[in-house]
Ligand code: SF4
């Protein structure tokens with residue numbers, strides 16, 4: 085089967101790149117092995133959150149000072165602003181409504197109540213522009229009885245630490261209580277499937293209005309399936325209402341993924357869910373086709389290929405007892421040869437492995453034995469030289485490298 | 498040593514690969530609508546740990562699993578969640594004493610054979626209010642369901658009378674596993690396949706012995722019978738592949754998935770040697786066109802807007818691409834691919850009284866997408882999805898093969914292929 089471009093991997097970077105290409109009329113196939121880590125996203129995108137342990141105020145300024153091996157440096161610091169605004173509009177077109185600026189971070193609140201710098205946050209979610217100037221004083225933190233995915237105690241302590249007054253208000257309704265019969269299912273995505281009808285939302289709103297009469301703002305766990313449901317609940321609640329991220333898998337991530345996938349399909353893109361690229365055929369400095377587990381002896385041929393297979397969690401990188409490698413084509417990777425260097429004691433310490441990834445040239449072309457493969461570009465978490473956890477640059481790298489790769493593919497035509 | 502350790506660590510259904518990420522729980526259509534079902538993670542890898550310690554941990558609610566495989570498609574770690582659940586059901590001896598209703602629903606061919614002989618009567622009777630009420634209360638088959646109409650002439654009978662004698666004259670040949678639905682309910686789909694393949698220069702042949710593939714038997718826990726029928730099918734397929742050197746084509750995604758993957762995984766019938774020779778007709782045809790071995794020419798005046806629905810087993814096989822890309826070749830066809838959601842019928846599941854409401858609740862998301870798509874028909878490769886979507890949306894549902902046959906300019910196609 086012949087495509088213009090085949091993208092390996094199905095997460096944020098793959099979908100972004102696929103949409104950008106399909107919009108310009110390309111025939112694109114995305115090969116997605118299962119769901120991606122986008123499902124864990126609590127509703128924010130980060131461009132650059134932290135450098136050397138210090139929070140970044142202006143990502144655009146800080147990016148200019150990053151070392152040469154960082155993916156942003158490869159794109160060119162002068163292009164970041166334009167790529168960032170293109171990414172923002174692509175998300176908006178897909179129906180993902182987010183707010184934020186590339187030259188000034190705001191603060192998102194993690195499910196355990198930590199404030200972290202962010203670039204974009206869903207408009208329906210709680211965020212703070214400046215920690216010195218809180219938007220209000222008294223927060224009502226709505227706590228659903230028996231709910232697994234929100235550590236209320238930690239969240240409340242975190243918010244208090246920022247200077248808010250917090251009332252933890254526990255509540256339930258008949259629908260929610262019914263769900264507790266299967267305790268393992270008392271999760272965010274299960275709740276999202278039940279809290280849909282106007283009647284069930286009204287029962288929730290009645291509880292909020294009864295309990296939170298004194299609050300300036302109501303914080304509600306992000307367990308609402310879509311924008312319509314959110315707007316309905318907001319209209320029923322008397323106080324201003326914002327959502328707070330829950331532990332993953334997150335409803336917001338699930339929704340963002342569905343919207344991007346839908347947009348891609350509407351543009352005629354092929355999203356091959358649950359299939360995996362197992363090998364590829366190289367001819368000289370070009371990749372001519374890839375074989376997937378399910379399409380079997382009918383390989384996917386294309387002019388261009390994109391590697392968006394993610395990091396270790398998504399199996400875009402694999403570590404065995406001896407080495408770190410890229411499993412499809414055994415591409416060159418940036419990783420320490422000595423296994424002792426991979427990790428360091430203490431989960432919260434910076435870990436060397438989180439910067440590992442495939443090597444690329446300045447045009448994001450993958451390398452094999454030092455030579456670039458001319459029609460294979462790498463994007464997103466599989467790239468080396470960045471650290472989603474310690475630098476808060478994961479989603480930004482995914483979005484921006486995806487758009488840059490799409491631009492360079494379109495330019496080769 | 499390192500290599501060996503990796504291998505020793507992998508169990509039959511690789512449940513130890515589960516990272517507890519809970520992603521599977523977000524896609525299970527059953528857990529979405531009922532709290533009675535523990536969900537794929539709990540029913541699959543988590544429960545398996547306990548069941549290995551003591552079979553008494555088996556949870557009867559595992560029978561609610563549709564075996565739709567959506568959890569497996571979503572799992573980023575490749576855990577065979579639904580296989581774990583089916584094996585656990587089988588080990589627990591479920592279905593040893595299947596009810597009359599389950600036996601009747603599971604035996605799609607038996608039911609078909611009887612109904613077929615008395616088709617006008619059966620269609621009238623199965624549709625009558627009193628009959629439906631008796632079925633609802635005595636047999637526990639839901640009264641809202643309309644039984645798919647039975648055809649008066651079986652596909653096999655039609656084929657032998659009207660088509661068989663012409664087939665040897667074609668230069669190339671394929672075999673056809675038609676399945677119960679084509680044989681008893683909807684021979685037109687089989688006729689459409691014959692029309693399409695003939696126009697491309699391929700003769701179509703029946704298998705030596707074809708029995709129901711058994712997908713419904715497995716779902717209803719009748720594993721022994723499924724194995725018996727499976728062995729007959731495997732032998733016939735092996736014979737045509739090895740002796741006649743023919744590929745075996747199918748027009749039902751569930752039959753295909755069952756023959757290729759469930760036979761070895763669940764029934765222990767090893768079909769891996771012929772697996773690559775069993776395929777959906779859309780994949781076979783797509784490949785011929787892709788390799789420029791055949792051409793399809795379509796009518797100039799064909800104009801339709803259709804939505805494509807990916808059946809669960811189709812999604813598991815990952816082959817919707819072929820059906821979609823073939824349909825996109827028809828110039829006047831405006832095709833919209835629907836988001837992949839379960840329609841809720843899952844074979845015979847939705848026919849059972851106790852499942853009816855759950856089945857409709859599961860399907861509601863898909864029905865809404867279909868309404869939003871504003872189409873005149875829906876295309877899908879699964880016959881039970883067809884019943885469910887037709888009943889629930891009122892739109893006609895057609896197999897891609899029928900749409901292709903309908904849009905085909907037969908004479909021009911024959912000429913283009915040198916006939
Ligand atoms: S998706 Fe796979 S790895 Fe994740 S919990 Fe389910 S079975 Fe385990």
Ligand code: SF4
Pocket residue numbers: 524525526527528536537540561562563564565566567568569578579582
């Ligand atoms: S096979 Fe379908 S019904 Fe069964 S656990 Fe998996 S997703 Fe749920």
